[in-house]
Structures are given as C-alpha cells and as structure tokens.
Amino acid sequence: MVVFETDRLVVRRLTVEDAPFILRLLNEPSFLEHIGDRGVRNLADATQYILSGPVASYEHHGFGLFLVQLKDGGHPIGICGLLKRDALDDVDVGFAFVPESWSKGYAYESVVGTLAYARDTHHLSRIVAITSPDNVASINLLVKLGFYFDRMVLMPGDKEEVKLFARRLGKARA
Ligand SMILES: CC(C)(COP(=O)(O)OP(=O)(O)OC[C@H]1O[C@@H](n2cnc3c(N)ncnc32)[C@H](O)[C@@H]1OP(=O)(O)O)[C@@H](O)C(=O)NCCC(=O)NCCS
Structure with missing residues (x-):
C-alpha cells in the first residue's frame, strides 16, 4: 500500500516480503551506532521485527515506519515514517537509509513528505524527533x-x- 509519493520516491507500508532489506538496513554500522541494535540477525528476526513493529503500529495508530523506494526502478533505499512511543507525548519522525543512498537529498525529500502526511492525514500539529547527541x-x-x-x-x-x-506543523491543506 503506497502511503505517499514525492518527485523521486515512493513511500509504502512494509510487509514481511521486505525482510531481506530490513535485515540489511538494521545491521548497517550507521544504524547500529546511531539508532541501536534491534537484535535482528536473520530473516526470521527481520520478519518478526516487521510484524511486531511497523505492521502492529499501522494497526494501532494508522501510521508507522514505511519503506522508501526509488520511483526509478523500485529499489528500496531506507525507511521513514511516524512512531508513537509510550515515553513521548508527541508522535516522532524516524528515518534511516543505506549508505549508498546518502547525500542525495533522499532523507530530506522523504521527511518533507512524511511531515505533510502527518499534518494532512493524521492532523498532527506538532512533531518531534530524537537523535543521539x-x-x-x-x-x-x-x-x-x-x-x-x-x-x-x-x-x-x-x-x-x-x-x-x-517542530510545529502548519495548517492542513484544504
Ligand atoms: C541521517 C541520514 C538519514 C541522512 O540521510 P541523507 O540521505 O544523506 O540526507 P540528505 O541527503 O537528504 O541530506 C539532507 C541534509 O542532512 C544533513 N546531512 C546529511 N548527511 C550529512 C553528513 N554526513 N554530515 C552533515 N550533515 C549531513 C545536511 O544538512 C543535508 O543538507 P545539505 O545537503 O543541504 O547539506 C543518513 O545519514 C542515515 O541513514 N544515517 C543512519 C541512520 C540514522 O542515523 N538515522 C537517524 C536517526 S535519528
């Protein structure tokens, strides 16, 4: 299910078919260093992660982390989306991309789309993000x-x- 598109990207819901990509992304040194070790070591772990994380979030909140893929060729390059954590009052935006896709503006483009989606579809007026210092x-x-x-x-x-x-989100588009 496609959630939104940008000029160069398609952002869609994750499914268990994405387990090979998630296995790779969650074991990237950059992911382990800056986000953390989710303990995903094989395809079964990755499948379980998708079901208990993003898919469970879609069911509970209507949003979650999504797959970001290139419009040109459909290649997956990362994840981006919205999370509702018990420890935070506000919904936060999350993102991570594989290194060969960095510095091309893809993260920027996908988060801009995610903020518009948060505002227009989920009527959020404020959004947060957490990062290691x-x-x-x-x-x-x-x-x-x-x-x-x-x-x-x-x-x-x-x-x-x-x-x-x-960050505050502007008024929803009519
Ligand atoms: C953080 C991350 C998503 C950036 O992805 P990206 O696709 O390279 O980002 P973009 O190309 O869209 O760059 C947008 C802006 O991010 C900043 N940025 C990106 N990479 C940077 C770097 N290596 N050093 C400093 N600033 C950087 C810049 O402000 C850049 O704007 P500019 O191009 O005008 O200078 C990517 O490095 C990543 O996936 N890291 C591992 C996972 C992670 O840390 N996720 C965030 C957890 S909070």
Missing part, C-alpha cells in the same frame, strides 16, 4: 527541516540521554 547528519537534517532543539531526554532502557527536537 553525536549524530551530526541527522541533527543537520532536522535543522534544515525546521526542527528546533527542545531538550535532552532519557528514553526507557537507555543509559545516555538523547536530543529531542520539535
């Missing part, structure tokens, strides 16, 4: 997208605080 690429991306640093937060189970960024 040393994730310069992610912090610069959030600032470029109009987010401002709000505060440090300690997420459940974490030993170190993360940076919480926030």
Whole structure:
C-alpha cells in the first residue's frame, strides 16, 4: 500500500516480503551506532521485527515506519515514517537509509513528505524527533527541516540521554 509519493520516491507500508532489506538496513554500522541494535540477525528476526513493529503500529495508530523506494526502478533505499512511543507525548519522525543512498537529498525529500502526511492525514500539529547527541547528519537534517532543539531526554532502557527536537506543523491543506 503506497502511503505517499514525492518527485523521486515512493513511500509504502512494509510487509514481511521486505525482510531481506530490513535485515540489511538494521545491521548497517550507521544504524547500529546511531539508532541501536534491534537484535535482528536473520530473516526470521527481520520478519518478526516487521510484524511486531511497523505492521502492529499501522494497526494501532494508522501510521508507522514505511519503506522508501526509488520511483526509478523500485529499489528500496531506507525507511521513514511516524512512531508513537509510550515515553513521548508527541508522535516522532524516524528515518534511516543505506549508505549508498546518502547525500542525495533522499532523507530530506522523504521527511518533507512524511511531515505533510502527518499534518494532512493524521492532523498532527506538532512533531518531534530524537537523535543521539553525536549524530551530526541527522541533527543537520532536522535543522534544515525546521526542527528546533527542545531538550535532552532519557528514553526507557537507555543509559545516555538523547536530543529531542520539535517542530510545529502548519495548517492542513484544504
Ligand atoms: C541521517 C541520514 C538519514 C541522512 O540521510 P541523507 O540521505 O544523506 O540526507 P540528505 O541527503 O537528504 O541530506 C539532507 C541534509 O542532512 C544533513 N546531512 C546529511 N548527511 C550529512 C553528513 N554526513 N554530515 C552533515 N550533515 C549531513 C545536511 O544538512 C543535508 O543538507 P545539505 O545537503 O543541504 O547539506 C543518513 O545519514 C542515515 O541513514 N544515517 C543512519 C541512520 C540514522 O542515523 N538515522 C537517524 C536517526 S535519528
């Protein structure tokens, strides 16, 4: 199911068929360093992750993390979407891409689309994002997208605080 499209990208719901890509993405050094180890080591783990994470979120909230693929050829390049965590009052935006797709504006393009989707489909007026304090690429991306640093937060189970960024969303399109 396609959620939205941008000039160069198709953003759609994840299914268990995406397990090979998720297995790869979640074991990228950049993902392990900046987001964390989700313990996904084989296709069965990746399938379980998709079902208990994104797919469960679609069912509960109507949104979740989505697959980002290139319009040209349909190749998957990353994930991007919305999360509702118990520990945060606001919905947060999440994103991660495979290294060969970095620095081409794809993350920017997919998050711009995600913010419009959050506003127009889910009528959210405020959105947040969390990053590790040393994730310069992610912090610069959030600032470029109009987010401002709000505060440090300690997420459940974490030993170190993360940076919480926030942004207001404009009025929904008529
Ligand atoms: C963070 C991440 C999503 C950026 O993806 P990307 O596709 O390279 O980003 P874009 O090409 O859309 O760049 C948008 C902006 O991000 C910032 N940025 C991206 N990579 C950067 C880098 N290596 N150093 C500094 N700033 C960077 C810049 O502000 C850039 O704007 P500019 O091109 O005008 O300078 C990517 O590095 C990634 O997947 N990292 C691993 C997972 C992760 O950390 N996710 C975020 C968790 S909070």
